Amino acid sequence: MHHLWLMLLPFLGLVSVAPAEKGLEFPRYDGKDRVLDINDRNYRKAMNKYSMLCLLYHEPIPDSKELQKKHQMTEMVLELVAQVLEEKDIGFGMVDAKKDAKVAKKLGLDEVDSVYVFKEDRVIEFDGLLSANTMTEFLLDLLEDPVEVLDNALELKAFNRMDEEIRLVGFFKNQESEHFEAFKEAAEQFQPYIKFFATFEKTVAKQLTLKMNEVDFYEPFMEEPVTIPEKPHSEEELVAFITKHRRPTLRKLRAEDMFETWVSREDDIEGIHIVAFAEEEDPDGFEFLEILKEVARDNTHLPDLSIVWIDPDDFSLLIPYWEKTFKVDLFRPQIGVVNVTDADSVWMAMDDEEDLPTAQELEDWIEDVLSGKVNTEDDDEEDDDDDDDDDDDDDDDDDEDDDDDDDDDDDDDDDSDEDEDDDDDDDDDDDDE
Numbered sequence: 001m002h003h004l005w006l007m008l009l010p011f012l013g014l015v016s017v018a019p020a021e022k023g024l025e026f027p028r029y030d031g032k033d034r035v036l037d038i039n040d041r042n043y044r045k046a047m048n049k050y051s052m053l054c055l056l057y058h059e060p061i062p063d064s065k066e067l068q069k070k071h072q073m074t075e076m077v078l079e080l081v082a083q084v085l086e087e088k089d090i091g092f093g094m095v096d097a098k099k100d101a102k103v104a105k106k107l108g109l110d111e112v113d114s115v116y117v118f119k120e121d122r123v124i125e126f127d128g129l130l131s132a133n134t135m136t137e138f139l140l141d142l143l144e145d146p147v148e149v150l151d152n153a154l155e156l157k158a159f160n161r162m163d164e165e166i167r168l169v170g171f172f173k174n175q176e177s178e179h180f181e182a183f184k185e186a187a188e189q190f191q192p193y194i195k196f197f198a199t200f201e202k203t204v205a206k207q208l209t210l211k212m213n214e215v216d217f218y219e220p221f222m223e224e225p226v227t228i229p230e231k232p233h234s235e236e237e238l239v240a241f242i243t244k245h246r247r248p249t250l251r252k253l254r255a256e257d258m259f260e261t262w263v264s265r266e267d268d269i270e271g272i273h274i275v276a277f278a279e280e281e282d283p284d285g286f287e288f289l290e291i292l293k294e295v296a297r298d299n300t301h302l303p304d305l306s307i308v309w310i311d312p313d314d315f316s317l318l319i320p321y322w323e324k325t326f327k328v329d330l331f332r333p334q335i336g337v338v339n340v341t342d343a344d345s346v347w348m349a350m351d352d353e354e355d356l357p358t359a360q361e362l363e364d365w366i367e368d369v370l371s372g373k374v375n376t377e378d379d380d381e382e383d384d385d386d387d388d389d390d391d392d393d394d395d396d397d398d399d400e401d402d403d404d405d406d407d408d409d410d411d412d413d414d415d416s417d418e419d420e421d422d423d424d425d426d427d428d429d430d431d432d433e
Contacts, residue, residue, distance in 0.1 A: 022413070027084055034082035035075060038093035039274045043103050050091035050140065053118040054078075057109040062099040077281075088138060099269075117142060122188065134255045141192035143295060147184050150199040159197060164252050169197040169225075177214045178361070179232040186238035193257055194242065205304040217241070220248045220301060221293045247301060250296035253310045261308060262340065267304035272376060274307045274369060276335040277328070287356055288333035294359045295366065304370055305381035306333075337364070337369050337376055344376040 014160045035285055036046055038055060047053050056078060061071055075094065082092040095420050097112050108123060109116055115126035115135070128134045150156055150169070159169070168187075172180035180198060187196035210420060212217060213232040216225035228241050253261055262273070276292055279285035292309065299305050312319050312330045319330050328334045333356060336347030348365050350357060357365070368374045 025081065029076060029080050030083060032083070033079070034086065034092060035078045035188055036091065036093040038095045038103060039100050040103050040121065041105070043093075044296075046091050046093060047118060051089045051119070052139070053091045053093065054081075054139065055092075055107070055116050055118070056094045056118060057097060057104060057112055057114055058094060059112055060096055073131065077130055077132050077135065081135050082200045084132070084136055085139060088139075088143060090143075090371060091216060124191075127258070128254075128256040129258055131255070138192060138256050145429065146187035146191045147180075147196045147198050150197055150204050151201060152204070153207075156204055162195065163218075164220055166220060166246065167195045168215055168238075169199070169208060169210070169218070170215040171199055171205040171212055172206070174200055178212075179382070182233060182235045183215065183238065185235040186242070189235075189239055190242060193260075194246075203430070219245070219300065220252065221250050221296055223297065242433075247306055249300040249302075249305055250292060250307045253308055253314075255314065272337045272339050274305075274336045275368065276307055276309045276333070277312055277322075277330050278309065279313050282312050284309075284356065285333055291353060291356065291359050291362060292335075295362050298359075299363065299366070302370070304364065335365075337374060339376040345375055346376055 002111070006098060036042065056074065058071070058074070061342050078094070082090070095107075095109060104110075107116070107118075111125070115130070117124045117126060124142065126135065126138060128138060150159055152253075157423060159167070159377050164394060168183075170180070170183050172183065174180070183196065183198060183350070187194075190196075205211075208216065211231075214232065215228045215233060215238065217228055218225045226245070230237075233241075251261065264385070276288070278288045278292070280289055289309065292307065296305075296307060312322075322328075323330055325343050326334075326336065326338070326347070328336070328347055332350075334347055334350075338345040348357065348362075365374065
């Protein structure tokens, strides 16, 4: 699943490109080995020693020098993260899929080139971009309490600004409440990918329009939340509801869970994604994103509709790769369907470069995608037709060459006849003399 991460590494870690003032010096790898080689003899000790253990399950070290270098780069990312988080009681290790197969089986590691984090009785798979920045942020989020408490209006204001993420918020009597405990246990199942909030303050609950023991589910970019029915809720009921409604109508591709978003089968439509590129800081990109939000809100009832929004500014080193692969200009907003497995794509035609499509035009195009009228297979058929045309051209060329050869043969025959006639005339002249 994550074999792409080595190709997509934007940088190994946090390094300064110019002399920095004191207090702004980014860490460099100090050369000290902190990442353990996990095997059958030491894995139990490592799990007991740290509050969290982060393990990379990798292929055997290859013979190819190029692949060895990629492996070393991956290890260097882990080393830098281990160095930065050295005081946080987090252990780091690597598990060889061949040499340490027994350990991998005992720990339940089944996906090569994946990172697994062991925290208490939970195993969390890291589905993000393997960079020091992203992984450090991910692990720090895991160290936080799974539920953040909203105590006042300022914290509520910050909560309302988090419209890009799935959020849940509940109102409970106090932290000793059995219903809050169930909410907290459910939060642990989704940490850190889904944010959970709670309040014990009546004034905050009133602004959220929450009743006692009620929980609201916020889908990204939706104006109004969905209240989970039949309160109060057990842990199992909350987990079941979140699992069922976890796929948003519109979601943003983020470094911390980009592979889960891109590859997860329940998040695509028969192997494809509807993908929109738009720079939020660009005027056209902002306008296009607002149109996308409007379309998503009007059509959130469609179970198969799920749009992945990518802000190219968040993945600047991938822009040339995407432009070459998808054959689109990412300096302008774009929307298309992309095949998850082979990256084939078809993009909505925007004839007028000055005007963006209206919400209605976008809805009509999306309807064609969901009905199958627009799909990446059409693109393959066009390529096949082009190949057939090339073959026809080759056949025509062959026919022309054959005709030319026949003409040349006829010319040669005529020349031979003329030469024979000339020779006969010469013989007659000799006889006369």
